[in-house]
Amino acid sequence: MYCEAKSQLSTVRDLLRFAVSRFNEVGLFFGHGSTSAYDEAAYLILHTLHLPLDRLEPFLDAHLTTPELEQVVNVIRRRATERIPAAYLAKEAWLGDFRFYVDERVIVPRSFIAELLREQLSPWVEEPDDIHSALDLCTGSGCLAVLLAHAFEHAMIDAADISQDALQVARKNVADYGLEHKINLIQSDLFAGLQERRYDLIVSNPPYVSAESMATLPEEYRHEPRNALAGGEDGLDVIREIIHSAASHLTTGGMLIVEAGHNQEALERAFPRTPFTWLETSAGDEFVFLLKRHELPSV
Incomplete structure (x- = not known):
């Protein structure tokens, strides 16, 4: 499934849909900052691509390079299969406007x-x-x-x-x-x-x-x-x-x-x-x- 994603998906919009589907399919628990599969998927994708966390819309139809695609799919895979909290994958957590390193x-x-x-x-x-x-x-x-x-x-x-x-x-x-x-x-x-x-x-x-x-x-x-x-x-x-x-x-x-x-x-x-x-x-x-x-x- 994840290998196919790397070859068949190309845009941020594609990856967002794929991530939400996977997160809902496996029944992830959201209790470490996000409250839904959509929010968590958007956060992980934007963070992995070093994009502003509050600006998804302008980038939805952007095409990813092969290395970027591999990085994002790997993060989605680890969240869905290993159930690692997003904060540990991103090495960061937010309390209001304050960002903290976490592992x-x-x-x-x-x-x-x-x-x-x-x-x-x-x-x-x-x-x-x-x-x-x-x-x-x-x-x-x-x-x-x-x-x-x-x-x-x-x-x-x-x-x-x-x-x-x-x-x-x-x-x-x-x-x-x-x-x-x-x-x-x-x-x-x-x-x-x-x-x-x-x-x-x-x-x-x-x-x-x-x-x-x-x-x-x-x-x-x-x-x-x-x-x-x-x-x-x-x-x-x-x-x-x-x-x-x-x-x-x-x-x-x-x-x-x-x-x-x-x-x-x-x-x-x-x-x-x-x-x-x-x-x-x-x-x-x-x-x-x-x-x-x-x-x-x-x-």
């Missing part, structure tokens, strides 16, 4: 916290200039650390992760944005390597997938590091540790913001006396919580 050493960035940082966490942070120190816990690719640095220009940022492999990816992204002077990368098992550091703001997109959900994840997610997804039997193992330890790493008026996936009910059962504030995101108000230091159970 299989980190999960593909897709945090709702990114949306909140675009608004400088308003109204919960009244004066962005008052944020002088922030921590991105479980930083992975470093994407939230980079967004923190842009949102709070007076803040020094620590970005911590247990994985040295992830920190290598984060280091590249920090360097790509010229933020080496603002973002300090630290290998740490949650707070263990942070000693007595305190922050005005801690954000985290930790592992939170339950064992039951891990067993049924689409194949695309199995290309991502397991330890960045699996949150234990009920999905709350890491979140529990964060909640129990965060107070000792926050300043007096500091706050903790954590993405918790679909675990709102389980989390509120586990901490019945903790007054979680659930923040509004594009997907609703049940995925990201905020706690001020005095609201944390260990204070």
Whole structure:
């Protein structure tokens, strides 16, 4: 099939149709940036051909050279047969206008916290200039650390992760944005390597997938590091540790913001006396919580 495609297809329009057909035929899962076979096919084709990602129409009837055709068909084949997320094939992922390098050493960035940082966490942070120190816990690719640095220009940022492999990816992204002077990368098992550091703001997109959900994840997610997804039997193992330890790493008026996936009910059962504030995101108000230091159970 793919060999025939190289000999019988010639234009971007041909390849777009072919890719959409293949992606729908094999039932790919779209959860890493795109929401449909068409969007994913268009993105992969434009990226592979080094064309503007927001301008498909002018190029639809352009004829490809033989090397270009081979490259595009190969990307389509790998996405359809190996079910590799498009972000890993392209070595990039986008959060709004921010581009990040990614590979299989980190999960593909897709945090709702990114949306909140675009608004400088308003109204919960009244004066962005008052944020002088922030921590991105479980930083992975470093994407939230980079967004923190842009949102709070007076803040020094620590970005911590247990994985040295992830920190290598984060280091590249920090360097790509010229933020080496603002973002300090630290290998740490949650707070263990942070000693007595305190922050005005801690954000985290930790592992939170339950064992039951891990067993049924689409194949695309199995290309991502397991330890960045699996949150234990009920999905709350890491979140529990964060909640129990965060107070000792926050300043007096500091706050903790954590993405918790679909675990709102389980989390509120586990901490019945903790007054979680659930923040509004594009997907609703049940995925990201905020706690001020005095609201944390260990204070």
